[in-house]
Amino acid sequence: MAKTMQNKGGGISDKLGATTDKMQASQAWNSIFRPxxxxxxxxxxxxxxxxxxxxxxxxxxxxxxxVKRHAVKVSYTLCFGGLSFFLFILLTVTGIFLMFFYRPTAAQAWNDIYTLQTSVTFGLLVRNMHRWAAHLMVLSVFLHMARVFYHGAYKPPREFNWVIGIVLLLLTLLLSFTGYLLPWDQLALWAVTVGTNMMGYTPVFGNQVRFVLLGGAEIGTDTLLRWYVLHVLMLPFVIVIFMAVHFWRVRKDGGISGPL
Ligand code: HEM
Structure with missing residues:
Protein backbone atom coordinates (compact mmCIF):
# COMPACT_ATOMS: atom_id res chain seq x y z
CA MET A 1 0.00 0.00 0.00
CA ALA A 2 2.77 2.38 1.10
CA LYS A 3 4.72 1.41 -2.01
CA THR A 4 1.74 2.21 -4.25
CA MET A 5 1.35 5.64 -2.57
CA GLN A 6 5.05 6.28 -3.07
CA ASN A 7 4.76 5.28 -6.69
CA LYS A 8 1.71 7.43 -7.10
CA GLY A 9 3.43 10.33 -5.31
CA GLY A 10 6.49 9.92 -7.53
CA GLY A 11 4.25 9.92 -10.62
CA ILE A 12 2.57 13.16 -9.64
CA SER A 13 5.84 14.93 -8.82
CA ASP A 14 7.30 13.68 -12.12
CA LYS A 15 4.30 15.08 -13.97
CA LEU A 16 4.53 18.34 -12.01
CA GLY A 17 8.23 18.57 -12.78
CA ALA A 18 7.62 17.99 -16.51
CA THR A 19 4.85 20.62 -16.55
CA THR A 20 7.10 23.14 -14.76
CA ASP A 21 9.91 22.40 -17.26
CA LYS A 22 7.48 22.95 -20.15
CA MET A 23 6.23 26.21 -18.64
CA GLN A 24 9.77 27.45 -18.09
CA ALA A 25 10.74 26.52 -21.64
CA SER A 26 7.73 28.29 -23.11
CA GLN A 27 8.38 31.34 -20.86
CA ALA A 28 12.00 31.38 -22.06
CA TRP A 29 10.85 31.07 -25.66
CA ASN A 30 8.26 33.83 -25.16
CA SER A 31 10.89 36.08 -23.66
CA ILE A 32 12.96 35.62 -26.84
CA PHE A 33 10.21 35.64 -29.43
CA ARG A 34 6.49 36.36 -29.22
CA PRO A 35 4.72 36.11 -32.62
CA VAL A 67 -1.64 61.13 -45.03
CA LYS A 68 -3.23 64.18 -46.58
CA ARG A 69 -6.33 63.32 -48.56
CA HIS A 70 -5.05 64.82 -51.86
CA ALA A 71 -1.71 62.98 -51.52
CA VAL A 72 -3.35 59.60 -52.16
CA LYS A 73 -5.26 60.92 -55.16
CA VAL A 74 -3.68 59.40 -58.27
CA SER A 75 -4.67 62.50 -60.23
CA TYR A 76 -2.40 64.70 -58.04
CA THR A 77 0.97 62.89 -58.22
CA LEU A 78 0.05 60.68 -61.20
CA CYS A 79 2.15 58.21 -59.20
CA PHE A 80 5.20 58.99 -61.35
CA GLY A 81 7.53 58.96 -58.31
CA GLY A 82 6.13 55.61 -57.16
CA LEU A 83 6.29 54.30 -60.72
CA SER A 84 9.97 55.32 -61.00
CA PHE A 85 10.66 53.42 -57.77
CA PHE A 86 8.71 50.38 -58.94
CA LEU A 87 10.67 50.35 -62.22
CA PHE A 88 13.93 50.56 -60.25
CA ILE A 89 12.93 47.46 -58.24
CA LEU A 90 11.95 45.64 -61.45
CA LEU A 91 15.30 46.60 -63.01
CA THR A 92 17.15 45.26 -59.96
CA VAL A 93 15.32 41.91 -60.02
CA THR A 94 15.63 41.39 -63.81
CA GLY A 95 19.24 42.69 -63.70
CA ILE A 96 20.21 40.06 -61.11
CA PHE A 97 18.73 37.38 -63.40
CA LEU A 98 20.79 38.70 -66.34
CA MET A 99 23.99 38.66 -64.24
CA PHE A 100 23.80 34.86 -64.00
CA PHE A 101 24.37 34.59 -67.77
CA TYR A 102 26.63 37.52 -68.63
CA ARG A 103 30.43 37.89 -68.51
CA PRO A 104 31.84 41.40 -69.08
CA THR A 105 34.71 40.71 -71.49
CA ALA A 106 35.03 41.73 -75.12
CA ALA A 107 35.32 38.04 -76.12
CA GLN A 108 32.25 36.81 -74.23
CA ALA A 109 29.74 39.66 -73.73
CA TRP A 110 27.97 39.63 -77.10
CA ASN A 111 27.85 35.81 -77.24
CA ASP A 112 26.48 35.65 -73.70
CA ILE A 113 23.63 38.01 -74.63
CA TYR A 114 22.96 35.97 -77.78
CA THR A 115 22.89 32.70 -75.82
CA LEU A 116 20.70 34.31 -73.17
CA GLN A 117 18.13 35.25 -75.81
CA THR A 118 18.17 31.99 -77.74
CA SER A 119 18.88 29.22 -75.18
CA VAL A 120 18.00 30.42 -71.68
CA THR A 121 14.42 29.85 -70.44
CA PHE A 122 12.68 33.25 -70.28
CA GLY A 123 16.02 34.85 -71.28
CA LEU A 124 14.57 36.95 -74.12
CA LEU A 125 11.59 37.99 -71.98
CA VAL A 126 13.72 39.06 -68.99
CA ARG A 127 16.22 40.91 -71.20
CA ASN A 128 13.40 42.82 -72.88
CA MET A 129 11.76 43.55 -69.52
CA HIS A 130 15.09 45.00 -68.33
CA ARG A 131 15.53 47.10 -71.48
CA TRP A 132 11.97 48.43 -71.56
CA ALA A 133 11.93 49.15 -67.83
CA ALA A 134 15.16 51.15 -68.28
CA HIS A 135 13.61 53.30 -71.05
CA LEU A 136 10.41 53.71 -69.05
CA MET A 137 12.28 54.71 -65.89
CA VAL A 138 14.05 57.56 -67.71
CA LEU A 139 10.63 58.68 -69.00
CA SER A 140 8.82 58.33 -65.67
CA VAL A 141 11.56 60.16 -63.72
CA PHE A 142 11.36 63.00 -66.24
CA LEU A 143 7.54 63.12 -66.03
CA HIS A 144 7.75 63.01 -62.21
CA MET A 145 10.09 66.00 -62.32
CA ALA A 146 7.68 67.84 -64.65
CA ARG A 147 4.77 67.08 -62.26
CA VAL A 148 6.75 68.37 -59.27
CA PHE A 149 7.63 71.53 -61.23
CA TYR A 150 4.02 72.06 -62.37
CA HIS A 151 2.81 71.89 -58.75
CA GLY A 152 5.57 74.26 -57.59
CA ALA A 153 6.70 71.55 -55.16
CA TYR A 154 10.35 72.63 -55.62
CA LYS A 155 9.63 75.75 -53.47
CA PRO A 156 10.47 75.94 -49.72
CA PRO A 157 10.51 73.75 -47.70
CA ARG A 158 11.16 71.25 -50.52
CA GLU A 159 14.17 72.92 -52.24
CA PHE A 160 16.62 70.38 -50.78
CA ASN A 161 14.50 67.48 -52.02
CA TRP A 162 14.45 69.05 -55.48
CA VAL A 163 18.29 69.03 -55.45
CA ILE A 164 18.28 65.37 -54.31
CA GLY A 165 15.88 64.80 -57.22
CA ILE A 166 18.33 66.33 -59.70
CA VAL A 167 21.02 63.92 -58.44
CA LEU A 168 18.53 61.04 -58.86
CA LEU A 169 17.84 62.15 -62.45
CA LEU A 170 21.59 62.23 -63.24
CA LEU A 171 22.11 58.81 -61.63
CA THR A 172 19.17 57.39 -63.63
CA LEU A 173 20.70 58.72 -66.88
CA LEU A 174 24.13 57.36 -65.94
CA LEU A 175 22.65 53.92 -65.15
CA SER A 176 20.93 53.98 -68.52
CA PHE A 177 24.08 54.99 -70.40
CA THR A 178 26.42 52.51 -68.67
CA GLY A 179 23.93 49.69 -69.36
CA TYR A 180 23.90 50.63 -73.05
CA LEU A 181 27.50 49.45 -73.57
CA LEU A 182 27.07 46.02 -72.01
CA PRO A 183 25.57 44.11 -75.03
CA TRP A 184 28.85 44.97 -76.83
CA ASP A 185 27.14 45.31 -80.21
CA GLN A 186 27.81 47.92 -82.92
CA LEU A 187 25.19 50.30 -81.48
CA ALA A 188 26.77 50.11 -78.01
CA LEU A 189 30.35 50.46 -79.27
CA TRP A 190 29.66 53.54 -81.34
CA ALA A 191 27.39 55.17 -78.76
CA VAL A 192 30.15 54.91 -76.17
CA THR A 193 32.82 55.99 -78.67
CA VAL A 194 30.81 59.14 -79.49
CA GLY A 195 29.99 59.77 -75.79
CA THR A 196 33.56 59.44 -74.57
CA ASN A 197 34.89 61.52 -77.52
CA MET A 198 32.52 64.29 -76.44
CA MET A 199 33.86 64.06 -72.89
CA GLY A 200 37.34 64.34 -74.44
CA TYR A 201 36.50 67.96 -75.25
CA THR A 202 36.24 68.85 -71.53
CA PRO A 203 38.39 71.98 -71.08
CA VAL A 204 41.94 71.42 -69.75
CA PHE A 205 41.47 67.80 -68.51
CA GLY A 206 39.79 66.41 -71.67
CA ASN A 207 42.32 63.64 -72.36
CA GLN A 208 42.47 62.55 -68.72
CA VAL A 209 38.65 62.39 -68.46
CA ARG A 210 38.47 60.29 -71.62
CA PHE A 211 41.24 57.99 -70.35
CA VAL A 212 39.46 57.42 -67.03
CA LEU A 213 36.14 56.70 -68.77
CA LEU A 214 37.67 54.24 -71.25
CA GLY A 215 40.10 52.61 -68.82
CA GLY A 216 42.74 53.07 -71.54
CA ALA A 217 43.54 54.97 -74.74
CA GLU A 218 40.71 53.34 -76.68
CA ILE A 219 37.50 51.42 -76.11
CA GLY A 220 38.05 47.73 -75.15
CA THR A 221 37.62 45.07 -72.48
CA ASP A 222 38.84 47.45 -69.76
CA THR A 223 36.08 49.91 -70.69
CA LEU A 224 33.51 47.13 -70.53
CA LEU A 225 34.66 45.98 -67.09
CA ARG A 226 34.70 49.57 -65.81
CA TRP A 227 31.19 50.34 -67.03
CA TYR A 228 29.89 46.96 -65.87
CA VAL A 229 31.03 47.58 -62.28
CA LEU A 230 29.53 51.08 -62.43
CA HIS A 231 26.26 49.69 -63.81
CA VAL A 232 25.68 46.72 -61.50
CA LEU A 233 27.31 47.90 -58.28
CA MET A 234 28.37 51.47 -57.78
CA LEU A 235 25.54 53.46 -59.37
CA PRO A 236 22.73 51.26 -57.91
CA PHE A 237 24.38 51.54 -54.47
CA VAL A 238 24.56 55.35 -54.70
CA ILE A 239 21.03 55.73 -56.14
CA VAL A 240 19.55 53.62 -53.28
CA ILE A 241 21.16 55.94 -50.72
CA PHE A 242 19.81 59.03 -52.51
CA MET A 243 16.34 57.45 -52.84
CA ALA A 244 16.27 56.76 -49.09
CA VAL A 245 17.12 60.41 -48.39
CA HIS A 246 14.53 61.51 -51.00
CA PHE A 247 11.68 59.51 -49.39
CA TRP A 248 12.76 60.57 -45.89
CA ARG A 249 12.68 64.23 -47.02
CA VAL A 250 9.15 63.85 -48.47
CA ARG A 251 8.04 62.80 -44.95
CA LYS A 252 10.06 65.49 -43.15
CA ASP A 253 8.79 68.24 -45.46
CA GLY A 254 5.25 67.50 -44.29
CA GLY A 255 4.24 64.91 -46.88
CA ILE A 256 3.31 65.66 -50.47
CA SER A 257 2.89 69.37 -51.27
CA GLY A 258 -0.61 70.86 -51.01
CA PRO A 259 -3.02 70.97 -53.95
CA LEU A 260 -2.89 74.06 -56.18
C1 HEM B 1 14.89 57.77 -59.26
C2 HEM B 1 14.17 58.83 -59.37
C3 HEM B 1 13.08 59.29 -58.43
C4 HEM B 1 12.26 58.55 -57.61
C5 HEM B 1 12.22 57.04 -57.42
C6 HEM B 1 11.40 59.48 -56.92
C7 HEM B 1 10.38 59.14 -56.03
C8 HEM B 1 9.52 60.05 -55.44
C9 HEM B 1 8.29 59.70 -54.75
C10 HEM B 1 7.77 58.26 -54.55
C11 HEM B 1 7.73 60.85 -54.30
C12 HEM B 1 6.40 60.94 -53.57
C13 HEM B 1 5.34 61.71 -54.44
C14 HEM B 1 5.20 61.32 -55.87
O1 HEM B 1 5.13 60.12 -56.18
O2 HEM B 1 5.14 62.25 -56.71
C15 HEM B 1 8.60 61.94 -54.70
C16 HEM B 1 8.39 63.28 -54.40
C17 HEM B 1 9.20 64.32 -54.81
N1 HEM B 1 10.23 64.23 -55.74
FE1 HEM B 1 10.95 62.53 -56.51
N2 HEM B 1 11.73 60.77 -57.31
C18 HEM B 1 12.74 60.69 -58.24
C19 HEM B 1 13.32 61.74 -58.94
C20 HEM B 1 13.02 63.08 -58.72
C21 HEM B 1 13.49 64.18 -59.54
C22 HEM B 1 14.31 64.01 -60.81
C23 HEM B 1 13.04 65.33 -58.93
C24 HEM B 1 13.27 66.75 -59.35
C25 HEM B 1 14.37 67.21 -59.84
C26 HEM B 1 12.28 64.96 -57.76
C27 HEM B 1 11.72 65.83 -56.85
C28 HEM B 1 10.76 65.50 -55.93
C29 HEM B 1 10.08 66.44 -55.04
C30 HEM B 1 10.38 67.94 -54.91
C31 HEM B 1 9.10 65.69 -54.34
C32 HEM B 1 8.07 66.23 -53.35
C33 HEM B 1 6.83 66.48 -54.22
C34 HEM B 1 5.66 67.06 -53.49
O3 HEM B 1 5.74 67.30 -52.29
O4 HEM B 1 4.63 67.26 -54.18
N3 HEM B 1 12.27 63.58 -57.67
N4 HEM B 1 9.66 61.41 -55.40
Missing amino acids: GSIFRKGYTDSPRNRSYVIMNSVLYHLHPVK
Whole structure:
Protein backbone atom coordinates (compact mmCIF):
# COMPACT_ATOMS: atom_id res chain seq x y z
CA MET A 1 0.00 0.00 0.00
CA ALA A 2 2.77 2.38 1.10
CA LYS A 3 4.72 1.41 -2.01
CA THR A 4 1.74 2.21 -4.25
CA MET A 5 1.35 5.64 -2.57
CA GLN A 6 5.05 6.28 -3.07
CA ASN A 7 4.76 5.28 -6.69
CA LYS A 8 1.71 7.43 -7.10
CA GLY A 9 3.43 10.33 -5.31
CA GLY A 10 6.49 9.92 -7.53
CA GLY A 11 4.25 9.92 -10.62
CA ILE A 12 2.57 13.16 -9.64
CA SER A 13 5.84 14.93 -8.82
CA ASP A 14 7.30 13.68 -12.12
CA LYS A 15 4.30 15.08 -13.97
CA LEU A 16 4.53 18.34 -12.01
CA GLY A 17 8.23 18.57 -12.78
CA ALA A 18 7.62 17.99 -16.51
CA THR A 19 4.85 20.62 -16.55
CA THR A 20 7.10 23.14 -14.76
CA ASP A 21 9.91 22.40 -17.26
CA LYS A 22 7.48 22.95 -20.15
CA MET A 23 6.23 26.21 -18.64
CA GLN A 24 9.77 27.45 -18.09
CA ALA A 25 10.74 26.52 -21.64
CA SER A 26 7.73 28.29 -23.11
CA GLN A 27 8.38 31.34 -20.86
CA ALA A 28 12.00 31.38 -22.06
CA TRP A 29 10.85 31.07 -25.66
CA ASN A 30 8.26 33.83 -25.16
CA SER A 31 10.89 36.08 -23.66
CA ILE A 32 12.96 35.62 -26.84
CA PHE A 33 10.21 35.64 -29.43
CA ARG A 34 6.49 36.36 -29.22
CA PRO A 35 4.72 36.11 -32.62
CA GLY A 36 2.36 38.94 -31.63
CA SER A 37 5.38 41.21 -31.21
CA ILE A 38 5.74 41.53 -35.00
CA PHE A 39 2.42 43.35 -35.29
CA ARG A 40 1.54 44.73 -31.88
CA LYS A 41 -2.17 44.58 -31.22
CA GLY A 42 -4.44 45.29 -28.30
CA TYR A 43 -4.40 49.08 -28.41
CA THR A 44 -7.79 50.74 -28.05
CA ASP A 45 -8.43 52.93 -31.07
CA SER A 46 -7.42 56.54 -30.48
CA PRO A 47 -5.30 58.97 -32.57
CA ARG A 48 -2.41 58.56 -30.08
CA ASN A 49 -2.57 54.76 -30.11
CA ARG A 50 -2.67 54.71 -33.90
CA SER A 51 0.70 56.50 -33.82
CA TYR A 52 2.02 53.84 -31.39
CA VAL A 53 0.97 51.03 -33.72
CA ILE A 54 2.76 52.68 -36.66
CA MET A 55 5.88 53.53 -34.67
CA ASN A 56 6.28 50.11 -33.04
CA SER A 57 6.53 48.08 -36.25
CA VAL A 58 9.24 48.45 -38.85
CA LEU A 59 6.79 47.50 -41.62
CA TYR A 60 4.09 49.97 -40.56
CA HIS A 61 6.80 52.54 -39.87
CA LEU A 62 7.42 52.83 -43.62
CA HIS A 63 4.02 54.52 -43.84
CA PRO A 64 3.29 57.92 -42.33
CA VAL A 65 0.88 58.11 -39.39
CA LYS A 66 -1.28 60.58 -41.29
CA VAL A 67 -1.64 61.13 -45.03
CA LYS A 68 -3.23 64.18 -46.58
CA ARG A 69 -6.33 63.32 -48.56
CA HIS A 70 -5.05 64.82 -51.86
CA ALA A 71 -1.71 62.98 -51.52
CA VAL A 72 -3.35 59.60 -52.16
CA LYS A 73 -5.26 60.92 -55.16
CA VAL A 74 -3.68 59.40 -58.27
CA SER A 75 -4.67 62.50 -60.23
CA TYR A 76 -2.40 64.70 -58.04
CA THR A 77 0.97 62.89 -58.22
CA LEU A 78 0.05 60.68 -61.20
CA CYS A 79 2.15 58.21 -59.20
CA PHE A 80 5.20 58.99 -61.35
CA GLY A 81 7.53 58.96 -58.31
CA GLY A 82 6.13 55.61 -57.16
CA LEU A 83 6.29 54.30 -60.72
CA SER A 84 9.97 55.32 -61.00
CA PHE A 85 10.66 53.42 -57.77
CA PHE A 86 8.71 50.38 -58.94
CA LEU A 87 10.67 50.35 -62.22
CA PHE A 88 13.93 50.56 -60.25
CA ILE A 89 12.93 47.46 -58.24
CA LEU A 90 11.95 45.64 -61.45
CA LEU A 91 15.30 46.60 -63.01
CA THR A 92 17.15 45.26 -59.96
CA VAL A 93 15.32 41.91 -60.02
CA THR A 94 15.63 41.39 -63.81
CA GLY A 95 19.24 42.69 -63.70
CA ILE A 96 20.21 40.06 -61.11
CA PHE A 97 18.73 37.38 -63.40
CA LEU A 98 20.79 38.70 -66.34
CA MET A 99 23.99 38.66 -64.24
CA PHE A 100 23.80 34.86 -64.00
CA PHE A 101 24.37 34.59 -67.77
CA TYR A 102 26.63 37.52 -68.63
CA ARG A 103 30.43 37.89 -68.51
CA PRO A 104 31.84 41.40 -69.08
CA THR A 105 34.71 40.71 -71.49
CA ALA A 106 35.03 41.73 -75.12
CA ALA A 107 35.32 38.04 -76.12
CA GLN A 108 32.25 36.81 -74.23
CA ALA A 109 29.74 39.66 -73.73
CA TRP A 110 27.97 39.63 -77.10
CA ASN A 111 27.85 35.81 -77.24
CA ASP A 112 26.48 35.65 -73.70
CA ILE A 113 23.63 38.01 -74.63
CA TYR A 114 22.96 35.97 -77.78
CA THR A 115 22.89 32.70 -75.82
CA LEU A 116 20.70 34.31 -73.17
CA GLN A 117 18.13 35.25 -75.81
CA THR A 118 18.17 31.99 -77.74
CA SER A 119 18.88 29.22 -75.18
CA VAL A 120 18.00 30.42 -71.68
CA THR A 121 14.42 29.85 -70.44
CA PHE A 122 12.68 33.25 -70.28
CA GLY A 123 16.02 34.85 -71.28
CA LEU A 124 14.57 36.95 -74.12
CA LEU A 125 11.59 37.99 -71.98
CA VAL A 126 13.72 39.06 -68.99
CA ARG A 127 16.22 40.91 -71.20
CA ASN A 128 13.40 42.82 -72.88
CA MET A 129 11.76 43.55 -69.52
CA HIS A 130 15.09 45.00 -68.33
CA ARG A 131 15.53 47.10 -71.48
CA TRP A 132 11.97 48.43 -71.56
CA ALA A 133 11.93 49.15 -67.83
CA ALA A 134 15.16 51.15 -68.28
CA HIS A 135 13.61 53.30 -71.05
CA LEU A 136 10.41 53.71 -69.05
CA MET A 137 12.28 54.71 -65.89
CA VAL A 138 14.05 57.56 -67.71
CA LEU A 139 10.63 58.68 -69.00
CA SER A 140 8.82 58.33 -65.67
CA VAL A 141 11.56 60.16 -63.72
CA PHE A 142 11.36 63.00 -66.24
CA LEU A 143 7.54 63.12 -66.03
CA HIS A 144 7.75 63.01 -62.21
CA MET A 145 10.09 66.00 -62.32
CA ALA A 146 7.68 67.84 -64.65
CA ARG A 147 4.77 67.08 -62.26
CA VAL A 148 6.75 68.37 -59.27
CA PHE A 149 7.63 71.53 -61.23
CA TYR A 150 4.02 72.06 -62.37
CA HIS A 151 2.81 71.89 -58.75
CA GLY A 152 5.57 74.26 -57.59
CA ALA A 153 6.70 71.55 -55.16
CA TYR A 154 10.35 72.63 -55.62
CA LYS A 155 9.63 75.75 -53.47
CA PRO A 156 10.47 75.94 -49.72
CA PRO A 157 10.51 73.75 -47.70
CA ARG A 158 11.16 71.25 -50.52
CA GLU A 159 14.17 72.92 -52.24
CA PHE A 160 16.62 70.38 -50.78
CA ASN A 161 14.50 67.48 -52.02
CA TRP A 162 14.45 69.05 -55.48
CA VAL A 163 18.29 69.03 -55.45
CA ILE A 164 18.28 65.37 -54.31
CA GLY A 165 15.88 64.80 -57.22
CA ILE A 166 18.33 66.33 -59.70
CA VAL A 167 21.02 63.92 -58.44
CA LEU A 168 18.53 61.04 -58.86
CA LEU A 169 17.84 62.15 -62.45
CA LEU A 170 21.59 62.23 -63.24
CA LEU A 171 22.11 58.81 -61.63
CA THR A 172 19.17 57.39 -63.63
CA LEU A 173 20.70 58.72 -66.88
CA LEU A 174 24.13 57.36 -65.94
CA LEU A 175 22.65 53.92 -65.15
CA SER A 176 20.93 53.98 -68.52
CA PHE A 177 24.08 54.99 -70.40
CA THR A 178 26.42 52.51 -68.67
CA GLY A 179 23.93 49.69 -69.36
CA TYR A 180 23.90 50.63 -73.05
CA LEU A 181 27.50 49.45 -73.57
CA LEU A 182 27.07 46.02 -72.01
CA PRO A 183 25.57 44.11 -75.03
CA TRP A 184 28.85 44.97 -76.83
CA ASP A 185 27.14 45.31 -80.21
CA GLN A 186 27.81 47.92 -82.92
CA LEU A 187 25.19 50.30 -81.48
CA ALA A 188 26.77 50.11 -78.01
CA LEU A 189 30.35 50.46 -79.27
CA TRP A 190 29.66 53.54 -81.34
CA ALA A 191 27.39 55.17 -78.76
CA VAL A 192 30.15 54.91 -76.17
CA THR A 193 32.82 55.99 -78.67
CA VAL A 194 30.81 59.14 -79.49
CA GLY A 195 29.99 59.77 -75.79
CA THR A 196 33.56 59.44 -74.57
CA ASN A 197 34.89 61.52 -77.52
CA MET A 198 32.52 64.29 -76.44
CA MET A 199 33.86 64.06 -72.89
CA GLY A 200 37.34 64.34 -74.44
CA TYR A 201 36.50 67.96 -75.25
CA THR A 202 36.24 68.85 -71.53
CA PRO A 203 38.39 71.98 -71.08
CA VAL A 204 41.94 71.42 -69.75
CA PHE A 205 41.47 67.80 -68.51
CA GLY A 206 39.79 66.41 -71.67
CA ASN A 207 42.32 63.64 -72.36
CA GLN A 208 42.47 62.55 -68.72
CA VAL A 209 38.65 62.39 -68.46
CA ARG A 210 38.47 60.29 -71.62
CA PHE A 211 41.24 57.99 -70.35
CA VAL A 212 39.46 57.42 -67.03
CA LEU A 213 36.14 56.70 -68.77
CA LEU A 214 37.67 54.24 -71.25
CA GLY A 215 40.10 52.61 -68.82
CA GLY A 216 42.74 53.07 -71.54
CA ALA A 217 43.54 54.97 -74.74
CA GLU A 218 40.71 53.34 -76.68
CA ILE A 219 37.50 51.42 -76.11
CA GLY A 220 38.05 47.73 -75.15
CA THR A 221 37.62 45.07 -72.48
CA ASP A 222 38.84 47.45 -69.76
CA THR A 223 36.08 49.91 -70.69
CA LEU A 224 33.51 47.13 -70.53
CA LEU A 225 34.66 45.98 -67.09
CA ARG A 226 34.70 49.57 -65.81
CA TRP A 227 31.19 50.34 -67.03
CA TYR A 228 29.89 46.96 -65.87
CA VAL A 229 31.03 47.58 -62.28
CA LEU A 230 29.53 51.08 -62.43
CA HIS A 231 26.26 49.69 -63.81
CA VAL A 232 25.68 46.72 -61.50
CA LEU A 233 27.31 47.90 -58.28
CA MET A 234 28.37 51.47 -57.78
CA LEU A 235 25.54 53.46 -59.37
CA PRO A 236 22.73 51.26 -57.91
CA PHE A 237 24.38 51.54 -54.47
CA VAL A 238 24.56 55.35 -54.70
CA ILE A 239 21.03 55.73 -56.14
CA VAL A 240 19.55 53.62 -53.28
CA ILE A 241 21.16 55.94 -50.72
CA PHE A 242 19.81 59.03 -52.51
CA MET A 243 16.34 57.45 -52.84
CA ALA A 244 16.27 56.76 -49.09
CA VAL A 245 17.12 60.41 -48.39
CA HIS A 246 14.53 61.51 -51.00
CA PHE A 247 11.68 59.51 -49.39
CA TRP A 248 12.76 60.57 -45.89
CA ARG A 249 12.68 64.23 -47.02
CA VAL A 250 9.15 63.85 -48.47
CA ARG A 251 8.04 62.80 -44.95
CA LYS A 252 10.06 65.49 -43.15
CA ASP A 253 8.79 68.24 -45.46
CA GLY A 254 5.25 67.50 -44.29
CA GLY A 255 4.24 64.91 -46.88
CA ILE A 256 3.31 65.66 -50.47
CA SER A 257 2.89 69.37 -51.27
CA GLY A 258 -0.61 70.86 -51.01
CA PRO A 259 -3.02 70.97 -53.95
CA LEU A 260 -2.89 74.06 -56.18
C1 HEM B 1 14.89 57.77 -59.26
C2 HEM B 1 14.17 58.83 -59.37
C3 HEM B 1 13.08 59.29 -58.43
C4 HEM B 1 12.26 58.55 -57.61
C5 HEM B 1 12.22 57.04 -57.42
C6 HEM B 1 11.40 59.48 -56.92
C7 HEM B 1 10.38 59.14 -56.03
C8 HEM B 1 9.52 60.05 -55.44
C9 HEM B 1 8.29 59.70 -54.75
C10 HEM B 1 7.77 58.26 -54.55
C11 HEM B 1 7.73 60.85 -54.30
C12 HEM B 1 6.40 60.94 -53.57
C13 HEM B 1 5.34 61.71 -54.44
C14 HEM B 1 5.20 61.32 -55.87
O1 HEM B 1 5.13 60.12 -56.18
O2 HEM B 1 5.14 62.25 -56.71
C15 HEM B 1 8.60 61.94 -54.70
C16 HEM B 1 8.39 63.28 -54.40
C17 HEM B 1 9.20 64.32 -54.81
N1 HEM B 1 10.23 64.23 -55.74
FE1 HEM B 1 10.95 62.53 -56.51
N2 HEM B 1 11.73 60.77 -57.31
C18 HEM B 1 12.74 60.69 -58.24
C19 HEM B 1 13.32 61.74 -58.94
C20 HEM B 1 13.02 63.08 -58.72
C21 HEM B 1 13.49 64.18 -59.54
C22 HEM B 1 14.31 64.01 -60.81
C23 HEM B 1 13.04 65.33 -58.93
C24 HEM B 1 13.27 66.75 -59.35
C25 HEM B 1 14.37 67.21 -59.84
C26 HEM B 1 12.28 64.96 -57.76
C27 HEM B 1 11.72 65.83 -56.85
C28 HEM B 1 10.76 65.50 -55.93
C29 HEM B 1 10.08 66.44 -55.04
C30 HEM B 1 10.38 67.94 -54.91
C31 HEM B 1 9.10 65.69 -54.34
C32 HEM B 1 8.07 66.23 -53.35
C33 HEM B 1 6.83 66.48 -54.22
C34 HEM B 1 5.66 67.06 -53.49
O3 HEM B 1 5.74 67.30 -52.29
O4 HEM B 1 4.63 67.26 -54.18
N3 HEM B 1 12.27 63.58 -57.67
N4 HEM B 1 9.66 61.41 -55.40
